[in-house]
Amino acid sequence: MSEALLQVRNLKKHFPIRKGVMRRISGQVRAVDGVSFEVGAGETFGLVGESGCGKSTAGRSILRLIEPTAGQILFGGKDIRKLRKGQMRLMRREMQIVFQDPYASLNPRYTVRQILEEPMIIHSLFRSPAERQKRVAELLETVGLSASRMDRYPHEFSGGQRQRIGIARALAVDPKLIIADEPVSALDVSVQSQVLNLLDDLQKQLNLSYVFIAHDLSVVKHISDRIGVMYLGQIVELGESDQLYENPLHPYTQALLSAVPIPDPEARRERIILQGDLPSPANPPKGCYFHPRCKDCMEVCRTQAPEWKEVKPGRFVACHLYD
Amino acid sequence: MSALLEVSGLTTSFLTASGYLPAIEDVNFAIEKGETLGIVGESGCGKSVTSLSIMQLLSSNGKIQKGSILFEGKQLVGLKDTSMRKIRGNDIAMIFQEPMTSLNPVHKIGKQIGESLRIHRGLNKEQSKQKAVDLLKLVGIPRAEDIADEYPHRLSGGMRQRVMIAIAMACDPKLLIADEPTTALDVTIQAQILDLMRKLKAEREMSIMLITHDLGVVAEMCDRVVVMYAGKVVEQGAVRDIFRKPTHPYTIGLLSSIPRLEDRQQRLSSIPGNVPSIEVMPAGCRFASRCPHATQRCADDEPSLLSVTDNHQARCWLVDEKGVAV
Amino acid sequence: MAHMMADSSPTTGLKQRLAHPPTKVRSKFVRVLRAYPLVFIGGLMVLALIFVAVFADKLATFNPNFQFANGLAPDGAPLAPNHTFIMGTDDLGRDVYSRLLFGARVSLEVGVFASLISLFIGTTLGIISGYYGGFVDSVIMRITDIMLAFPFILFVVALVAVLSPSITNIFIAIGVLGWAVTARIVRAEVMKVKEFEYVQAARALGSRQWRILFKIILPNIMAPVIVLTTLAIGNNMLLESTLSYLGIGVQPPTASWGSMLSEGQQVFEYAPWLLYYPGLALMLAVLGFNLLGDGLRELFNPRRVR
Numbered sequence: 001m002s003e004a005l006l007q008v009r010n011l012k013k014h015f016p017i018r019k020g021v022m023r024r025i026s027g028q029v030r031a032v033d034g035v036s037f038e039v040g041a042g043e044t045f046g047l048v049g050e051s052g053c054g055k056s057t058a059g060r061s062i063l064r065l066i067e068p069t070a071g072q073i074l075f076g077g078k079d080i081r082k083l084r085k086g087q088m089r090l091m092r093r094e095m096q097i098v099f100q101d102p103y104a105s106l107n108p109r110y111t112v113r114q115i116l117e118e119p120m121i122i123h124s125l126f127r128s129p130a131e132r133q134k135r136v137a138e139l140l141e142t143v144g145l146s147a148s149r150m151d152r153y154p155h156e157f158s159g160g161q162r163q164r165i166g167i168a169r170a171l172a173v174d175p176k177l178i179i180a181d182e183p184v185s186a187l188d189v190s191v192q193s194q195v196l197n198l199l200d201d202l203q204k205q206l207n208l209s210y211v212f213i214a215h216d217l218s219v220v221k222h223i224s225d226r227i228g229v230m231y232l233g234q235i236v237e238l239g240e241s242d243q244l245y246e247n248p249l250h251p252y253t254q255a256l257l258s259a260v261p262i263p264d265p266e267a268r269r270e271r272i273i274l275q276g277d278l279p280s281p282a283n284p285p286k287g288c289y290f291h292p293r294c295k296d297c298m299e300v301c302r303t304q305a306p307e308w309k310e311v312k313p314g315r316f317v318a319c320h321l322y323d
Numbered sequence: 324m325s326a327l328l329e330v331s332g333l334t335t336s337f338l339t340a341s342g343y344l345p346a347i348e349d350v351n352f353a354i355e356k357g358e359t360l361g362i363v364g365e366s367g368c369g370k371s372v373t374s375l376s377i378m379q380l381l382s383s384n385g386k387i388q389k390g391s392i393l394f395e396g397k398q399l400v401g402l403k404d405t406s407m408r409k410i411r412g413n414d415i416a417m418i419f420q421e422p423m424t425s426l427n428p429v430h431k432i433g434k435q436i437g438e439s440l441r442i443h444r445g446l447n448k449e450q451s452k453q454k455a456v457d458l459l460k461l462v463g464i465p466r467a468e469d470i471a472d473e474y475p476h477r478l479s480g481g482m483r484q485r486v487m488i489a490i491a492m493a494c495d496p497k498l499l500i501a502d503e504p505t506t507a508l509d510v511t512i513q514a515q516i517l518d519l520m521r522k523l524k525a526e527r528e529m530s531i532m533l534i535t536h537d538l539g540v541v542a543e544m545c546d547r548v549v550v551m552y553a554g555k556v557v558e559q560g561a562v563r564d565i566f567r568k569p570t571h572p573y574t575i576g577l578l579s580s581i582p583r584l585e586d587r588q589q590r591l592s593s594i595p596g597n598v599p600s601i602e603v604m605p606a607g608c609r610f611a612s613r614c615p616h617a618t619q620r621c622a623d624d625e626p627s628l629l630s631v632t633d634n635h636q637a638r639c640w641l642v643d644e645k646g647v648a649v
Numbered sequence: 650m651a652h653m654m655a656d657s658s659p660t661t662g663l664k665q666r667l668a669h670p671p672t673k674v675r676s677k678f679v680r681v682l683r684a685y686p687l688v689f690i691g692g693l694m695v696l697a698l699i700f701v702a703v704f705a706d707k708l709a710t711f712n713p714n715f716q717f718a719n720g721l722a723p724d725g726a727p728l729a730p731n732h733t734f735i736m737g738t739d740d741l742g743r744d745v746y747s748r749l750l751f752g753a754r755v756s757l758e759v760g761v762f763a764s765l766i767s768l769f770i771g772t773t774l775g776i777i778s779g780y781y782g783g784f785v786d787s788v789i790m791r792i793t794d795i796m797l798a799f800p801f802i803l804f805v806v807a808l809v810a811v812l813s814p815s816i817t818n819i820f821i822a823i824g825v826l827g828w829a830v831t832a833r834i835v836r837a838e839v840m841k842v843k844e845f846e847y848v849q850a851a852r853a854l855g856s857r858q859w860r861i862l863f864k865i866i867l868p869n870i871m872a873p874v875i876v877l878t879t880l881a882i883g884n885n886m887l888l889e890s891t892l893s894y895l896g897i898g899v900q901p902p903t904a905s906w907g908s909m910l911s912e913g914q915q916v917f918e919y920a921p922w923l924l925y926y927p928g929l930a931l932m933l934a935v936l937g938f939n940l941l942g943d944g945l946r947e948l949f950n951p952r953r954v955r
Contacts, residue, residue: 023787050509063853092855105846109868119854158597159366169850188365189536193580193593200590215509222582222591245584259514261539263581265562273518274511277479605665612665622665 003077004038005209006062006095006177011035011071013054013061017282029282031057032068033233036308039177042203044210046224046241048217048256052278054233055213059179062211063097064088075177093123096170100182102162106154112140112165113150119172139168143198160191164198171202177209184219196223217260221245226314229253232289233281235308239315249317251294288320296321325396326353327530328377328498333390335369335376337601344601345388346372347554351628354498359524359531361545361562363538363577367598369554370534374500377532378417379407394498413443416491420503422483426475432459432486433471439493458489462519481512485519492523499524502534517544538581542566547634550574553598553609556628560635570637572614608639616641688944694937702754709747710735714902717742727920737922739912748904749926755905756934759820760886766824768878771831778832779839780862789832796829802891809897819898823885834877838870845869872949876942883938890931906931 013032016025032054039045047055061068064080073080080091099105106115116136119125126132137147143164154162163183170178180199184192200223202208214220220227221241228235229250237250248254255272262269274293279285285292291301298320306318333350336343347369354360362370375381377392379399392399394410402410411417419425427435436458437451446454452471459467462485475483484504491499501520505513517540524531533544541548541562548565550558550573558571569575576594596613599605605612611621620640629642682689701708711717721742722728730737736745778789805822812818842848843866851861886906892898893907901908906927913923 050511060849065849065852089855089857092853097850097853099846099850101846105850107847107851107865107869118851118856122855122857122860160597166850169854173854188598189538189577190365190580190594191597193582193591194595196582197591197593217510218582218584221584222586242587255511257584259510260584261513261517261537261543262585263538263542263566263578263583265542265545265566267542271514271518273514277481277512278509604668606668607665609668 005041005043005076006039006211007072007074008038008058008062009036009072009074011058011061011073012069013057013066014069027282029280030233030284031281032061033281033284034071035228035230035233035235037228037235037238039209039211041176041209042207043226044203044212044224046220046227047211047213047230047235048215048220048227049230050215050256050278052232052281053230054281055215055230056181058230059097059181059211059213063092063095063179065097093173094175095177095179096173096175098163098166098170098178098180098183100185102159102166102186103154105166106162106169108154111151111153112136112157115154115165115169116140116150116172119169123173125173135172139172140165142171142202143168144194158191159187160194163187163195167195167198167202171206174206175208177211179211179213181213182215183212185214185216192219199223217256229256232279232284234289234318235316236290236319237317239312243315249311249315249322250290250319251296251321252290255293255295288318326393327356327358327395328354328532329391329393330373330377331391331393333373333376333392334388335372335381335385336388338384339602341602343386343388344604345554346385346601347376347551350390350551350554350556352549352556352559354530354532356497356530357524357528358547359533359545361541361548362532362534362551363536363541363548364551365536365577365598367553367600368551370551371502372554373551374417374502374532374534377500378411378415379404380411380417409443412439412491412496413494414496415498415500416494416496417500417502418484418487418491418504420506422480422487422507425487426483428475430474431471432473432475432478435475436471436486436490436493439490443494454493455489458493459486461492461523462486462489463515464489480508481515484508484512484516488516488519488523492527495527496529498530498532500532500534503536504533505540506535506537513540520544538566538578550577553604554601555609555638557610557639558635558637559628560631564632564635568631568635570631570635570642571610571639572616572641573610574637576613685944685947687940688948691937691940691942691944694933695941698753698757698934698937701750702757705750705754709744709750711744711747713743713747713751713904715743717744727916727923729920730922736926737920739909739923740916740920745909745923745926748909749906749930752904752906752909752927753930753934755816755899755903756886756889756907756931759816759823759889759905760882760938763820763823763827763885763888764878764881766821767827767831767881768874770825771828772835772874774828775832775835776839776862776866779836780843780866782840786836790836793829793832796826797833801826802888805888805892806895806897809892814892814897814900816899816903819889819892820885823888827881827885831874831877831881834873835870838873839866842866842869873946876946876949879938879942879945883935883942886931886938887935890927 011032012034014028014030017027017029018024019026035058037045047058049055057066060066062073068081075094083091113136116139117132120132120135126135136150140147140150145161145164157165184195187195203210212220212223224241226239227241227244228238231252237253245257248257255274258270258272272295276293287303288301288306291297294301300320306320308316308318310316311322331351334345334348336345350373362373364370376387387400390400433452433455436455440446440451440454456467456471459470464470464482464485505516508516535541545562548559548562549556550571552573558574565574569578579592580594582591594613599609607623607625608621611617626638626640628636628638630636631642717738727740728734728738734744736749739745774789778786804826808822809818812822848861848865851865889898889905890907890910893905894911896911899905899908909927910924917924
């Protein structure tokens, strides 16, 4: 891989916990605690993990919708954390986001046309109304909706169609990178596959890069070239998606994979059932964050955080088993 | 052997801007003792309405218009509320999708579990408290004595769902209706809960009616499956038949549109279009507009549930024409 | 409806009938009317009030401030309702009917303008408070707390006393002091709306802050604000009459419902109509605004109207 389009280095986002009348800071929620990965042009990087693992916060920090606490975000070699307000506004044309909730992500008071014209107006892309209308129609066709419905309101569309509108809005500024934050989790299975296929087609047509964030392993595996598995604010394992599935190294990845129900009544397999719940990111365990639930926990895991290392080319893991 | 629960011809309607319209129509199925029946379908197919009809917990704008629901031979449709209350929570228990909102935040957990025991079994405070602790142990909650004295907000989502199951198990129900019990939970927690449900079912010989949209969960948990589409049962049969020889084009489409972990990347097949809404429900086969095999006959006449094999039916004319799977 | 059918058959060109022949779907207006008749009753009452206030000079039979010589009984008592003075006269021989019409003008003026001032101040502070949060929010909310904790009437009385009583000063006083509730509600709404992903999407697209605040958040919080303002108009009309009743409101000889009540009280025992008519007018006007406000609240609730 040549120079990556997006390089995230040691990204951190800590939320202060405030207490008392004086709102003194009494602790930190380490929502994202040192995340690093790269995404090449035209590539899909999947970020998978359970709720509260920090995957969404990571996605929004990359776009600076949430201001990161530390780390570097290099887009095309430029550190976007160093950009001033005006420069950042221009940079937003390059990187876009698609949200999970097809109901909350579209302004209920705007028509589809207004929703899609909004980005053009913000960035002064198409000056005349006729040009803008042409572009709106084009965008709708691209995502598989009929342009004749551009003057309708979001509530007149189904969940899957709304998600297509959300995708069209992201495409309106011709971005190079789209962060897709659980884009199909709220959709029914049959509609989910329509949207996944659409994302696939758009990537091929427009050479888009995706950061695909989701909790559903089968979906992430299906769409991603490479996957990072997150646990409690950190990536514990990263690798090519088929390899990661066939030979998971980290005990958490193994447990996660084995927990996915297989849609085949005759498939039988060893299931690793994790004990207990996710610890609070405000008060993570000492040593390896995963050790209290790990089936392979060793003495060293209780005291020492494992290092993030490349065990095979392109394959990273943070686990003492591979020291 | 007669079935534990027998639903036949069930039609439930809701009041809309254009009058009462059926959300489910002519629904038939049975649950045997000790069996897990899966009800699968996408949002709006009527699977939750079916369970609420059985429990007689429909909102005020909904009503059962036709059909019968026999539980151990007893007719539940039209039963007085006082008699229904004796069955609810006692013989038939229910758990819901949202473990966050199904518990009352102002009562201690022990008290909430003990409540149905005090109502249905007439236990006193002391006894019900002791039983509550036993139930918490049964559903695998550590430090059960302490947790019984806690309020729900102290627990995680997975723990709350365990408490919901403990409440459901309190009176040893014969039938447990689980409406998307793991949808709001993470996969690793889902695995814990499904494991628990399997264990309880085996120990107590109860029947489970599992409502879900997740075909993976169905494959793992169920003995038989009912597939619903747009308010109708479109296919039913043993879980093996449904997954190995799906017959209705909707079932086939559903099965082939889920991404599978074991597959190498390839294009997903998908079902075009959307589920029709109840105001514009087409006559004829309700799936015809999205079906790759539809003919004029499908648009004009609605097929009934036709037998594919002895215990396997599909609502599709293709069965009639070929007598076999497509 | 037609588009939904067209949408659902992309694969097959099959024409299908509907399973349940569509019953005639009534227009939204009719459905709303049937579901919420109160909106219309309240709306009609408010419209009637506005009509009366606007055309007071056309509808009035006499000059409201003219003291008729034949408007008093020989013993100097006010006249009961009769053919000439349909609602009788007051103790100075003025026509009660005409005063009532012109009083509507004053009451409505105070009610509307005071509410608009509260609306403007409350919305501005509420938006700033809710959107920016943090220290600014704390400061604004503490001021709001103080405003709400203070005896409102006392505050207005003090302010009017300082400003000297006149219609303008009354609505300024009521308006300037009455924004606290609006600010609270606007703040809560903004905090809810700003978490919606469409606001995040606007930020991700590079919208400037003013655009997000005024073109995206503001239209989405207007529904509860409109309801609140409608209710506030009725409330402020009551407040005006209280002030006038206390003698620090509208000054004589200008008619307002409050001042009419205040003056009528002195001769109430032998001229009860001097209280009945302005009292009834006030009650109906406030009721009208309250019915309208409650109706609008229902109407704006997206889950209610089918």
